[in-house]
Each structure stands twice: as structure tokens, then as C-alpha cells.
Amino acid sequence: xxxxxxxxxxxxxxxxxxxxxxxxxxxxxxxxxxxxxxxxxxxxxxxxxxxxxxxxxxxxxxxxxxxxxxxxxxxxxxxxxxxxxxxxxxxxxxxxxxxxxxxxxxxxxxxxxxxxxxxxxxxxxxxxxxxxxxxxxxxxxxxxxxxxxxxxxxxxxxxxxxxxxxxxxxxxxxxxxxxxxxxxxxxxxxxxxxxxxxxxxxxxxxxxxxxxxxxxxxxxxxxxxxxxxxxxxxxxxxxxxxxxxxxxxxxxxxxxxxxxxxxxxxxxxxxxxxxxxx
Amino acid sequence: xxxxxxxxxxxxxxxxxxxxxxxxxxxxxxxxxxxxxxxxxxxxxxxxxxxxxxxxxxxxxxxxxxxxxxxxxxxxxxxxxxxxxxxxxxxxxxxxxxxxxxxxxxxxxxxxxxxxxxxxxxxxxxxxxxxxxxxxxxxxxxxxxxxxxxxxxxxxxxxxxxxxxxxxxxxxxxxxxxxxxxxxxxxxxxxxxxxxxxxxxxxxxxxxxxxxxxxxxxxxxxxxxxxxxxxxxxxxxxxxxxxxxxxxxxxxxxxxxxxxxxxxxxxxxxxxxxxxxxxxxxxxxxxxxxxxxxxxxxxxxxxxxxxxxxxxxxxxxxxxxxxxxxxxxxxxxxxxxxxxxxxxxxxxxxxxxxxxxxxxxxxxxxxxxxxxxxxxxxxxxxxxxxxxxxxxxxxxxxxxxxxx
Numbered sequence: 001x002x003x004x005x006x007x008x009x010x011x012x013x014x015x016x017x018x019x020x021x022x023x024x025x026x027x028x029x030x031x032x033x034x035x036x037x038x039x040x041x042x043x044x045x046x047x048x049x050x051x052x053x054x055x056x057x058x059x060x061x062x063x064x065x066x067x068x069x070x071x072x073x074x075x076x077x078x079x080x081x082x083x084x085x086x087x088x089x090x091x092x093x094x095x096x097x098x099x100x101x102x103x104x105x106x107x108x109x110x111x112x113x114x115x116x117x118x119x120x121x122x123x124x125x126x127x128x129x130x131x132x133x134x135x136x137x138x139x140x141x142x143x144x145x146x147x148x149x150x151x152x153x154x155x156x157x158x159x160x161x162x163x164x165x166x167x168x169x170x171x172x173x174x175x176x177x178x179x180x181x182x183x184x185x186x187x188x189x190x191x192x193x194x195x196x197x198x199x200x201x202x203x204x205x206x207x208x209x210x211x212x213x214x215x216x217x218x219x220x221x222x223x224x225x226x227x228x229x230x231x232x233x234x235x236x237x238x239x240x241x242x243x244x245x246x247x248x249x250x251x252x253x254x255x256x257x258x259x260x261x262x263x264x265x266x267x268x269x270x271x272x273x274x275x276x277x278x
Numbered sequence: 279x280x281x282x283x284x285x286x287x288x289x290x291x292x293x294x295x296x297x298x299x300x301x302x303x304x305x306x307x308x309x310x311x312x313x314x315x316x317x318x319x320x321x322x323x324x325x326x327x328x329x330x331x332x333x334x335x336x337x338x339x340x341x342x343x344x345x346x347x348x349x350x351x352x353x354x355x356x357x358x359x360x361x362x363x364x365x366x367x368x369x370x371x372x373x374x375x376x377x378x379x380x381x382x383x384x385x386x387x388x389x390x391x392x393x394x395x396x397x398x399x400x401x402x403x404x405x406x407x408x409x410x411x412x413x414x415x416x417x418x419x420x421x422x423x424x425x426x427x428x429x430x431x432x433x434x435x436x437x438x439x440x441x442x443x444x445x446x447x448x449x450x451x452x453x454x455x456x457x458x459x460x461x462x463x464x465x466x467x468x469x470x471x472x473x474x475x476x477x478x479x480x481x482x483x484x485x486x487x488x489x490x491x492x493x494x495x496x497x498x499x500x501x502x503x504x505x506x507x508x509x510x511x512x513x514x515x516x517x518x519x520x521x522x523x524x525x526x527x528x529x530x531x532x533x534x535x536x537x538x539x540x541x542x543x544x545x546x547x548x549x550x551x552x553x554x555x556x557x558x559x560x561x562x563x564x565x566x567x568x569x570x571x572x573x574x575x576x577x578x579x580x581x582x583x584x585x586x587x588x589x590x591x592x593x594x595x596x597x598x599x600x601x602x603x604x605x606x607x608x609x610x611x612x613x614x615x616x617x618x619x620x621x622x623x624x625x626x627x628x629x630x631x632x633x634x635x636x637x638x639x640x641x642x643x644x645x646x647x648x649x650x651x652x653x654x655x656x657x658x659x660x661x662x663x664x665x666x667x668x669x670x671x672x673x674x675x676x677x678x679x680x681x682x
């Protein structure tokens with residue numbers, strides 16, 4: 001089974017460059033603006049799009065992404081509406097991979113089997129579920145693989161060599177290396193440490209390794225992208241979105257452009273990087 | 279639910295931390311290696327007689343155990359039915375049952391070489407117990423407490439600060455216990471290398487529900503021995519309040535395989551079960567939050583709902599996973615008491631027995647007021663008086679004087 005994610009990373013490898021992966025919250029600040037933003041991302045240079053699934057209690061997220069989730073929930077975002085958002089995006093773009101990222105409870109309540117069918121048919125390619133470690137693979141990871149969706153695992157600085165094989169066992173699409181111990185948007189990643197960690201993971205897997213948490217600027221994105229197969233930026237984009245809103249937290253005429261412009265600058269940074277040696 | 283009755287109600291969890299479908303390890307990868315280490319350290323400690331001996335020394339001379347099992351004569355007379363015994367956990371050092379568990383976890387943290395301790399707290403009782411033992415053992419202590427709770431439980435905030443802990447008022451979400459737990463998890467994921475998370479209740483990822491239960495089981499074990507000595511037999515019923523459910527689990531667990539013992543857990547019904555409340559079993563369904571699958575209050579989309587209780591210690595939209603399982607297999611009856619019922623019980627116990635209970639166990643007393651009159655005079659009922667009410671005196675005083 002080849003997903004859009006596999007195809008995209010194969011293309012990038014051929015082109016000799018790393019992926020730029022964006023993260024924004026579904027339905028932030030409202031469903032219609034959110035769709036416009038997501039549509040604008042590939043044109044601005046995003047290679048893979050991660051969409052956050054809003055949750056009331058995001059234990060691994062910093063204040064920016066917590067607030068984005070609450071804005072989305074307040075504007076009426078649900079899992080069902082998020083899948084409509086993906087369907088809307090797929091009308092014009094059948095190539096850019098879409099990865100949903102969030103927490104397990106909303107999927108569990110939606111019903112795992114029903115969710116996987118609906119997500120696949122909406123055009124979702126992969127899932128990143130923060131609170132489902134390999135110890136809980138029966139819950140969603142194995143059913144997702146069966147349904148033809150990639151289950152992308154997070155590896156972290158605390159995932160040592162002994163544990164890595166377990167983390168990588170049922171991972172597909174790519175490996176998401178969390179560059180810091182911490183929550184989203186907190187510390188900056190140290191590129192030397194990241195480079196060593198990526199090399200360590202690559203000794204255990206042939207999958208592409210993307211790095212996220214703590215990357216905010218085009219320069220940082222370039223530095224990380226030169227050591228990995230992709231750089232993920234979330235909080236900086238969410239902050240750009242938030243800074244474009246009016247005092248009541250509503251979208252303005254500047255909102256879509258604010259995100260698109262930062263996306264373009266970050267993509268430029270990533271594309272300036274030398275592809276990591278395989 | 280059609281769930282087969284197990285041979286024993288005390289054999290859980292399985293090796294993956296499940297009680298039936300409940301429990302588990304739903305945490306970020308960053309925390310997983312540490313949780314596995316904790317499990318290993320706990321298994322080793324349990325098998326080490328030196329660990330138990332050291333614990334027993336502190337339980338006796340520092341905590342002041344065993345806590346008395348006291349016959350509440352005037353409450354019994356007043357209600358006119360069952361003979362009511364109070365398990366006096368409020369007489370422990372720091373004023374609640376929380377210290378039993380904290381002592382165990384701090385000893386584990388020391389064995390694991392962790393120098394920084396974090397905790398979440400609702401009413402502040404767990405925070406005070408943690409701050410106390412950190413002071414005793416010279417450890418850094420950081421306590422996360424919802425900003426709403428900081429306001430309504432000021433005496434405990436002051437105590438924690440006097441004991442040298444840093445108290446962070448949590449401003450996110452509903453600014454109560456659930457948000458304090460989110461913030462503690464965020465701290466833990468950031469400082470995982472040097473930090474031990476001292477969870478205050480029988481919830482969170484495996485092995486926490488088990489190890490907290492084991493450290494609290496001293497309540498039930500003592501009760502069993504004391505009742506044998508006083509009355510020469512087992513009690514007929516047990517009653518305890520439930521937020522996360524650690525005092526209840528501690529009392530119940532040693533009695534789960536004694537079929538003659540009726541067991542009642544009392545959740546907080548807040549303004550009433552059709553309005554804002556904190557009764558996860560009465561008003562929730564199974565979901566996944568804070569590392570475990572358990573009964574939770576949530577909306578149709580799986581978003582967690584705000585809980586409400588007059589008692590900060592019960593103001594949480596979930597419950598420990600083993601309680602969810604005991605509910606589904608039918609071993610424990612889960613009831614609920616409203617804010618008003620708890621307030622009435624708070625006053626009744628104060629006036630009849632000269633014991634000011636915390637608002638949390640006042641919920642248990644409230645149900646005793648309903649259950650005891652319907653039982654015969656030779657029925658032995660034990661209620662866990664899990665904490666003392668000093669911390670609630672300003673809040674209840676304001677309510678009774680009509681200020682709030």
C-alpha cells in the first residue's frame with residue numbers, strides 16, 4: 001500500500017530536498033477561514049499538512065496551541081466538521097498529504113472503526129495521536145494500518161536505543177522526532193543534538209524522519225532540514241494566525257495571508273537546506 | 279453491561295495496567311520510558327522488606343498511624359439505625375489520608391534518585407502532604423493548583439508555601455483540578471529527567487492507580503483488624519466519598535472479596551445530576567483522559583466537560599479506572615450527594631460529634647444519613663473520614679453567613 005505520504009517523500013528524495021511540514025489547528029479561528037488557510041498552504045510551499053484535532057485537554061501542548069484548540073471549539077469545530085474540511089481541501093488537491101494530529105478521546109468517542117472509514121474516504125493519509133504509545137497499539141494504530149492510513153509515531157529524546165524498535169515497529173509514513181523534552185512551542189531545538197538523534201533513528205529504520213517542536217524561524221527550519229527529511233513548524237504559524245485576528249478573536253482580511261507569508265518564508269528556509277545524507 | 283463476575287475482585291490490573299477495559303497507559307512517548315522505570319522500581323520496592331520496614335517506621339512515628347476506628351455514638355443515636363464507625367484518617371499528620379500515598383511515592387522517588395517532585399492538587403490536601411514530605415526529605419516541591427481552587431482553599435496554599443513548596447495557580451481551562459493535572463503533565467514532559475510526578479489519586483497511567491491503591495490500602499487493612507478487635511467480626515457496610523477515589527479505594531480494596539460487606543462510593547452531585555456536577559459514574563461514560571480509560575464527563579464529541587462541586591477535592595470530571603471497573607462488575611454501589619446535602623452533613627457531624635469534617639467526606643456522611651436509618655441496630659457501618667475541615671472553615675463560614 002502506497003499512501004500520498006510515501007509518494008511525497010519519494011518525490012522529495014528524488015528532488016534532493018527535505019519536506020516542509022506545517023501544523024495548524026482545524027477550525028481556527030472558524031471553519032471557513034480554516035479551509036482557506038489550508039488551501040493556501042501547498043501554494044506557499046508546504047509539502048505535508050498536519051491538521052490539529054481540537055481537544056479540551058491537550059496535555060502535550062503549550063499555551064499557543066491550547067488557545068488555538070479552544071478558539072476552534074468555540075467556533076463549533078467537531079471531528080465530523082474537521083473531516084468535511086479535509087474533503088473540501090481534497091476537491092482541489094489530490095497530492096498533498098494530510099495528517100491529523102491530536103489526542104485519542106475524540107476518536108474513541110466517534111468510534112474507531114467508523115472514524116477510520118470516514119477519515120480515509122475524506123482524504124486523510126495519516127494520524128499522529130500524542131497519547132497512544134506503542135503499548136496501546138491495539139486501540140488505533142493497528143486498525144489504522146489495516147484501513148490504509150499511516151500511523152506516524154513520535155520518537156523523543158527519552159526514547160533510547162532499547163525502546164526505539166518498539167516505537168518504530170508499527171510506524172509508517174514517516175517518523176516524527178520530537179526534538180525537545182517538553183510541550184509544543186517551548187524551547188528551541190539544538191541542531192547538533194537533533195542531528196545525532198536523527199542519525200540514531202535512521203540506524204533503526206528506512207522511513208523518513210521529520211523533526212518538530214521548537215522550530216520557529218526560516219533559519220532554524222533550514223538548520224534542522226539539513227539534518228532530517230523534514231522540518232515541522234506549528235506554534236509559529238499558529239501565533240502568526242492569532243496575531244492577525246481582531247480583538248474578539250475573529251478572522252480579518254489579513255489572516256489567510258499572514259499564515260501564507262510565514263509559510264512561504266519557512267518553506268524557503270527548508271528548501272535552502274542541503275538534503276541530509278542518506 | 280454483561281460482564282462475567284471475576285473469581286476475585288482484587289486480582290487487577292493485568293500486566294498492561296487494565297481493569298477490564300479501564301486503565302492503560304495513554305501518555306506521550308516522552309513519558310513512557312519513565313513510566314516503565316517507575317513500574318520496575320515499584321515492583322522491586324514491594325519485594326524489598328527494607329522498603330516496607332522503613333515505610334512502617336514513618337507511618338507510625340511521623341504520620342501517627344494507626345488511625346482510630348471510632349464509634350460515633352451520638353450520630354448513631356441521632357440516625358437511629360446502623361452502628362456508625364468513623365475511620366479517623368483526618369487525624370493523620372497533614373490532616374487527611376493523602377499522606378499515606380505521598381509517603382510511599384516519595385520513598386520511591388528517593389529510590390529512583392529523583393530530586394524534584396511535582397504534584398497536582400484540588401483541595402490542597404495532596405499538595406500539603408507532598409510539600410510536607412518534600413520538606414522532611416529535603417526535596418524540591420512544585421504544586422499545580424487550579425486558580426479557582428487557590429482562591430477557595432487559601433489555608434492550604436499558605437501551608438504549602440510555609441513548607442517551602444512553590445504553588446503555581448493554573449489559569450488554563452476551567453482552572454480546577456483537571457487543569458492542574460494537565461499542567462503537571464506538561465511540567466513532567468518537560469523535566470522528565472529529574473522529576474518525579476507524585477499523583478494524588480488512583481488515576482493516571484499504569485502503574486499509578488495500582489501503587490496509589492496499595493499505599494492507601496492501609497486504611498482498609500487497619501479497619502478490618504480494628505473492627506475484629508472491637509466487634510469480633512467484619513463490618514456490614516463501607517461508605518466513602520469519591521473524586522478520583524483514593525480514600526475510597528484504600529478502604530474498599532481489602533474488603534472486595536468479602537461478599538457480606540456492602541460497599542458504597544459517594545460521588546459529588548454538585549448542584550444536582552441534571553445540572554453542573556462532578557459525578558462521573560452517574561453522569562459520564564468511558565473515555566480516555568490523563569493516561570487512563572475511565573468514566574468521564576464529556577460532550578457528544580468527546581470533549582471533556584466542566585465538573586462542579588462545592589468541594590475542590592471532588593471537582594474532577596473523571597474517576598480512577600478501578601472504580602469504573604468495580605461499577606461495571608457491580609461490586610461497589612456508586613451513589614452521589616449534592617453540595618447542599620454535603621453542607622448539611624458537615625454541620626451535623628460538627629455539632630453531634632465535635633468533629634469538623636472536610637467537605638469531601640461530608641459527602642460520604644450525607645449518604646450515611648440516608649443509609650443508616652434503614653439498617654438494623656446491629657449493622658456495622660464504617661465511613662471513611664478522609665480529611666478534616668479546617669481548610670473549609672473560611673469557605674463554609676461565608677456560605678453559612680450568606681456571603682456566597
